[in-house]
Amino acid sequence: MEIIRPAHTEYHEELNLEYRFRNDPEAGFAFPWKDGKVVLNNLSEKNFMWCLEHPEEVESLGVVKRKTSCSVPALARCECGEEIFLEDRYYGCCQCPNCGKWYAVAGYEVNPPDEWEEDLEEDEW
Numbered sequence: 001m002e003i004i005r006p007a008h009t010e011y012h013e014e015l016n017l018e019y020r021f022r023n024d025p026e027a028g029f030a031f032p033w034k035d036g037k038v039v040l041n042n043l044s045e046k047n048f049m050w051c052l053e054h055p056e057e058v059e060s061l062g063v064v065k066r067k068t069s070c071s072v073p074a075l076a077r078c079e080c081g082e083e084i085f086l087e088d089r090y091y092g093c094c095q096c097p098n099c100g101k102w103y104a105v106a107g108y109e110v111n112p113p114d115e116w117e118e119d120l121e122e123d124e125w
C-alpha cells in the first residue's frame, strides 16, 4: 500500500462569542462567530436570546479565540486503488471497504482478525 498523506494533527482557530454564568464560571455558552457576526441555528438562537435577556445571570466575555486541534489519520491507497484512512478500527487495524484487506495504522498489511486467534488472550480448551 502507498501512504498518500501521513497522519498529522490539524490546528484550527475558532472564534466564539462566549457567555459564562456569573455563579458558575465553569459553565456557559459559546456561539460561533464568523464574518463579524454570531452564527445561530434554531437551538442556539434560543440560548443566545436568553443570554441577551439575562445579563444578571450571564456575563459576556465577548469574542474569544480558541485553538482547537484534531488528529487526522494517515490517508493511504490500498492495492486495489481504494483510498482509505488508516484508523484504529479494531486493535489498531482497519479494513479496506472495497477489497476487504486489513491494514495496521502504521501502514502495512496484516492478516484479517479472524486469523489472529493465536494472538488473542483467550484460552479455549
Ligand SMILES: [Zn+2]
Pocket: 078, 079, 080, 081, 082, 096, 097, 098, 099, 100, 101
Ligand atoms: Zn482495497
